[in-house]
Amino acid sequence: MAGQARTARNLLIYWMDGVAALLALAFVGMVLTVAVAGKISVPQALAAGGCLLGVCGLFPFLLREAFDTRPAPSVRLMAAGLLSAGAVALLPPVSAGTGDGMWAMVTFLWLSAAVLYLRAWAAVCTGAVVVVLTTAAVVPITRQPWQPVLLLQALTAVVMAGGVWLWRWLWWTIRDAYDGKEAKASLAVAEERLRFARDLHDLLGHSLSVISLKSELAAKLATRAGAEGNAAREMADVRRLAAEALAEVQLAVDGYRTLDLEEELHGVRAALEAAGARCEIDAATAGLSPAARALLAWAVREGATNVLKHSAATRCSITIRDGALEMRNDGVHVVGDPGDGSGLRGLAERMAAAGGTFAAGPDPAGEFVLKAVVRA
Known part of the structure; x- marks a missing residue:
């Protein structure tokens, strides 16, 4: 008491x-x-x-x-x-x-x-x-x-x-x-722990997946004659991504969880194409509020992370219209059960808290579809 x-x-x-x-x-x-x-x-x-x-x-x-x-x-x-x-x-x-x-x-x-x-x-x-x-x-x-x-x-x-x-x-x-x-204080602590765990997953999951991919690519290039320059570039990217991941963790610790949507789209395109997946982006973001842009940036990051970690997609499309995001990829046939991942659950919680909607799963056409709608 x-x-x-x-x-x-x-x-x-x-x-x-x-x-x-x-x-x-x-x-x-x-x-x-x-x-x-x-x-x-x-x-x-x-x-x-x-x-x-x-x-x-x-x-x-x-x-x-x-x-x-x-x-x-x-x-x-x-x-x-x-x-x-x-x-x-x-x-x-x-x-x-x-x-x-x-x-x-x-x-x-x-x-x-x-x-x-x-x-x-x-x-x-x-x-x-x-x-x-x-x-x-x-x-x-x-x-x-x-x-x-x-x-x-x-x-x-x-x-x-x-x-x-x-x-x-x-x-x-x-x-x-x-x-x-006291119950309110305990709830606030529990919510902050959940936020921190979710943010660490969202922030590090994407960066570490790309680091792993580029490290593997650099190792393959290092064994090929005349590809040393490419291997060096990939390792430079690994170093840059590791520094960015550290900065993002510091942002999560401080509670400043903002992402730039355009930068995220650019980074996702580069990461997916480095993994061998063609990325098509059709995004109209000019009329979105800062809060909506940040939410969609989280959704784009989590969707790309799942493509890199859980599929062997050869094509991924990203469409944004009036606050509605749709990500499609053709790698659903090798996905274990992505809908049960903690990252997607965390993203759904983030969207619901902001008054948006979220859904992810395979569609009848054989593609994996991620949809997120926020208030524009």
Whole structure:
């Protein structure tokens, strides 16, 4: 639990402990008052005081039991109920002004703890029973009409029980707010991890595939007489691509994930043609927003990466019109299951997050088709 939430929890609990302590002092004062006035005997005063202090002493424990959850009624709750009933039974037998009927408040103190253990309907029923019983006990003592006494007892029960219930509700609201804040932070961390993993795949997958291809080509050229110059050029390209891959990883780490669509199309054409696949590009990109251009650049890169890694295509076409990208290649017959690749899943997630659509798979004509649509 966060430090601020723990502090709020302790403040709420100690606040209610203070309320219980003040009520205990008030009850002791009333007992001493009626005892000194001779309204009850000393043993009766001691018994009544013991019952009152017992309820007040158990009250903080009852609150702590039901503070974080709604538990089933416990032995402590039943013991506090018996003590409160005993205190009411020991009320002064005659009325002599203020203080006589106030002892009945101990039943509402117990009721305010009981509502934390009971469901709404059970709490209402229990409250009604307590109000009726305390009214029946107070009316003969105060010799007042039962209607105003019943109303006063009902209002006291509602205020005390409702106050304690709101006290716990306040804590649950604070706790849920902090839990939601922590869950949001955890979700943000998880999303950032997913973004980073997806970006590393998207960035390095293409570059490393081209590096692997050019390294293999350079090795073949190095074994041929008179092809040393070509091999050197291919290895220079490998070195350049490795430097670009490192720069792209740094961009991913920093969170700046922008690609230039024209540069990506140019690079994809060069990579595919180096692999022996003729690349035809028909792209109208002038009216696209920067965000749409970046998304389509990611799609072009991922599509080319899959062609290089998973197919032996001899032809690939790339068409872009009004924010809609279509990539076709004729190497589908040797593809294992490209639609299940993490790169395509990551691209689909990226497109969906931006409000676009994405689909990839073989078509009836025997070609592998990648389609991505973004908001132009």
